[in-house]
Amino acid sequence: MSNESKGRPPTIYDVAALAGVSHQTVSRFVKGHTNIRPEIRDRVESAVKALDYKPNGAARALATSRGNRIGALVYELMEVGPNKIIHGASIRAREAGYLLDIVSLDPNDDAAIVQAIGLINQHDLAGVMVFAPTDRVIDAVGRVRFTVPVHVESDMPPQGSATPAANEVGAGMLMDHLAALGHRRFFQIAGPPDWPSARARAAAYDSALENLADTTTSAGTVHGDWTAASGYRAAMEMPLDAGVTALVVGNDQMALGALAALGERGVRVPNEVSVVGFDGIPESEFYRPSLTTIRLDLEGLGASAIDRLLSMGVEAAAPTPAVPAPPRLIVGHSTAAPGA
Amino acid sequence: MSNESKGRPPTIYDVAALAGVSHQTVSRFVKGHTNIRPEIRDRVESAVKALDYKPNGAARALATSRGNRIGALVYELMEVGPNKIIHGASIRAREAGYLLDIVSLDPNDDAAIVQAIGLINQHDLAGVMVFAPTDRVIDAVGRVRFTVPVHVESDMPPQGSATPAANEVGAGMLMDHLAALGHRRFFQIAGPPDWPSARARAAAYDSALENLADTTTSAGTVHGDWTAASGYRAAMEMPLDAGVTALVVGNDQMALGALAALGERGVRVPNEVSVVGFDGIPESEFYRPSLTTIRLDLEGLGASAIDRLLSMGVEAAAPTPAVPAPPRLIVGHSTAAPGA
DNA sequence: CGGGATCGAGTTACCGGTAACCTAGAGGGG
DNA sequence: CCCCTCTAGGTTACCGGTAACTCGATCCCG
Known part of the structure; x- marks a missing residue:
């Protein structure tokens, strides 16, 4: 599958020799320097092409540190x-x-x-x-x-x-959505507490409860490890007699596990309990019921x-800095008004 | 968050000067050369530690090519x-x-x-x-x-x-499992045809059909793109009047989409149609019904x-070459005897 | 006790680029 | 018409390692 010619790959010196110029001129050419006579430039260019010259990254890194x-x-x-x-x-x-x-x-x-x-x-x-x-x-x-x-x-x-973290914003959107549907009693399955992003989502959950009508309360928070299995376990142990109608889960995988657990416990989603996830992975649309979640622009x-x-770094800032899309609420069939 | 001292990071020359030896001795020390007097070795060692010397990868790469x-x-x-x-x-x-x-x-x-x-x-x-x-x-x-x-x-x-690809083996295991349950009429949702791994799985499907009892037949193959959405579409369009009892899907995500589609079409899994996936991602255990699939040791x-x-390369072979675990059949609730 | 082998360490060249400095002409202004 | 500046390109040193060679001191053995 690989392919080699005689010896080592060509260097600027090889190119320089072939073009009849100094290696420095080749270096300048490669870097796109402008002050080169067209004639010389052409010679170098064709030499580069003829030898299929590729700069050696290690040498460059060493020289420029x-x-x-x-x-x-x-x-x-x-x-x-x-x-x-x-x-x-x-x-x-x-x-x-x-x-x-x-x-x-x-x-x-x-x-x-x-x-x-x-x-x-x-x-x-x-x-x-x-x-x-x-x-x-x-x-x-x-x-x-x-x-x-x-x-x-x-x-x-x-x-x-300046920009508030997507986690806070997204979690807030979910809470607003649930509150608007009429939910007042919540339960949370959060991510591992030593993950800042899990904490951010959990904190947004807490502060949303405070800012919403004071009749909204939480029946508790438990922590999973992001996996579907941990979401399943948490939902299996979640109290059902506390009047909880909304289950807020830290990511979509755990939400999948929770959906499975609620199904086994005979709890109908969303009729009895609404479930929301987080991340908006493509699969979540095909969970049954499809999941209400927050789509993050992770890329x-x-x-x-x-x-x-x-x-x-010293590097000039990118010409057009990438700006992640804001978090977006995806409404699926896992949420509805309580007792719908 | 970052942290700097006065200038450039220390080099072997700095270490050599501090230890009162030549840079070559330092180089030898760093490479673990044995022929160094203990006294010198100690001097170099403490100099390395004192300066927190780390070899420069670029320089090394350049020198050794x-x-x-x-x-x-x-x-x-x-x-x-x-x-x-x-x-x-x-x-x-x-x-x-x-x-x-x-x-x-x-x-x-x-x-x-x-x-x-x-x-x-x-x-x-x-x-x-x-x-x-x-x-x-x-x-x-x-x-x-x-x-x-x-x-x-x-x-x-x-x-x-020498080792047959895991794809073939795994696909064969799935087919054997389905055949043993009594399935005779199959349908396949394969991965994209330009993926060799998808082709390998599809080829194993075909050859299994040939090798099994000649009453086993395929009602067709369609290609998805690995996503749950494509699995959903494929299963929505799959013929239901062809007596198919077994649906073989190229990966777990597409299988999830297929489960959703079959649910919407009123087809009960596994009672009317059995579904198998491939890959054995952790989530597949929490699909409903849980998915029969092949767990690959991808890592x-x-x-x-x-x-x-x-x-x-010239590199000496690894002392203990990694051997991937063989593919393993995970039996979930998505497969059963036809008409169970 | 002398000569070759061995060991420990130093010297020097080199990997393939870049940067800084230098020089020969060309162009321009007073 | 001379001096200065600018331009195009060449020269040299250096980045931080490794490899090859060198050299003095031991060591071993006949």
């Missing part, structure tokens, strides 16, 4: 959410001429976290992104002396960022994270 | 499957001291494919992996002159590989792909 890669720390649990973020980030990074170095973290193994960070912390990176981390990861990252810009995407509004989020990272 | 990264081309559709493969590959690569450079491909844009390949090829990589590609991607990759080993993981048994697959790639 500025890498062409962005390290990305991702959580081991590669659920759908983090993935889409990575995908958006990867596309965006490539547009800016960078490659994404991904390192999967095992969240339960501190040593592995440290090792992974050590691996990523070589000097040839343009920056480091930390995606959807847990507190433990944030901690570990915070203790490391990085030599490059680091951006931690924690889903929490960082140091007074946009990943892209904008890259933009923010790049703007931290 | 051997990168410490593996490029990974992944399909844009980051469904659950490809993801887990990537995750497994990433872990394995890190164990071997490599980082994974991931490049997401837009499958519909040939120019983007070429550009992505160009990007990955111009950088200094130890090798390139191509995961779960479509024919189009395989084609594009095949035309490129790579300077490093390339491994294409196409889910098809390559040049007579193991990714890891072994990395092993194979590394063994193509």
Whole structure:
């Protein structure tokens, strides 16, 4: 499948020799320098083409001491959410001429976290992104002396960022939707408490309850681990005699588990209990009943994270910064007025 | 969040100066060379620690002309499957001291494919992996002159590989399961025909029909695009008057869509029609009815792909090559004897 | 006790680019 | 018409490692 010619790949010196110019002229050409006579430019251009010259990234990185890669720390649990973020980030990074170095973290193994960070912390990176981390990861990252810009995407509004986090907004939209339908008694199945994004959603749940009519109350909150299995368990143990009519779940997978559990317990959705999820994964439309949820623009989020990272470096800011689409409420058949 | 000291990060020369030795000695120490006097070794070691020295990957890559990264081309559709493969590959690569450079491909844009390949090829990589590609991607990759080993993981048994592909085995297990229950009339919703893994599964479906009792027949095959929505559409249009009792679906997401469609059409699963999926994603246990499917060890697959790639290079083969677990049949409530 | 093998460490060149400096002409203004 | 500036391109040094070669001190053995 692979294919080689005689020896090493061509260098600028090879190109220079073939074109009859100095290597520096080739370097200038490759970088798109303008002050080159058309005649010389043509010679270099055809030499580049003839040799199929490709610049050596390592040499460039060494000379400029500025890498062409962005390290990305991702959580081991590669659920759908983090993935889409990575995908958006990867596309965006490539547009800016960078490659994404991904390192999967095992969240339960501190040593592995440290090792992974050590691996990523070589000097040839343009920056480091930390995606959807847990507190433990944030901690570990915070203790490391990085030599490059680091951006931690924690889903929490960082140091007074202007745009409110999508998590808060989305959770608020769900609560408004449920309240408008007439629900007054809620129960929450939240994500793991050491995930900032789970906390953000849970906090929005709490504050929505406070801001809504004071007759709205919560029958409690339990924490799952994002998986459908944990949502199932939580919903199996959820009190049914507390008058709860609305179940707020931290993501769509757990909501799927909850739907299954409620079905087994003979609770009809949405007639007796309404269920909402979070993330808006494509599958949620095909759950039965189809899920009311919040669609997040996760790819946009990943892209904008890259933009923010790049703007931290000397790099000129992206011409058109990516702006994630705002969270959108998807209304399915899992919500209805209580007792409909 | 980041943290800097005075200037550039320390180099071997800094360490050498502090330890009072030559830079070469430091280099030897870092590489774990044995022939160093204990006294000198200690001096170097403490100097390394004092300066928090980390080798510069770019310089090393330049000097050895051997990168410490593996490029990974992944399909844009980051469904659950490809993801887990990537995750497994990433872990394995890190164990071997490599980082994974991931490049997401837009499958519909040939120019983007070429550009992505160009990007990955111009950088200094130890090798390139191509995961779960479509024919189009395989084609594009095949035309490129790579300077490093390339491994294409196409889910098809390559040049007579000894281990039969998991896809064939798994699909066969599903067919056996259905046949043993007494099903004779099948229908298939396959993945996109330009995906080798989809073709492998479909081919196994066909050959199983041939090998089973000659009374078993197929009422047809349609192709989806791996998404739940496409599974839904396909199942909505599937003929119901052809006596089909078994619906074989190319992955779990499409199977979810098919379950929803059958529900809407008033077809009871599994009483009237049995449904099987493929992949064994965790959520499939919580579909209603829970899905009979094949659990693939995708992470193991990714890891072994990395092993194979590394063994193509000069690199000594991994001490303990990763062996993916064999496909496993997960029996849910979506299958039963026909007319049960 | 002398000569070759071995060991530990230093010296130097080189990987393939970029940056800074330098130079020979061309062009322009007083 | 001369001097200055600007332009196009070449020269040289350097980024931070590794590899190859060198050299003095031991060590071993005949």
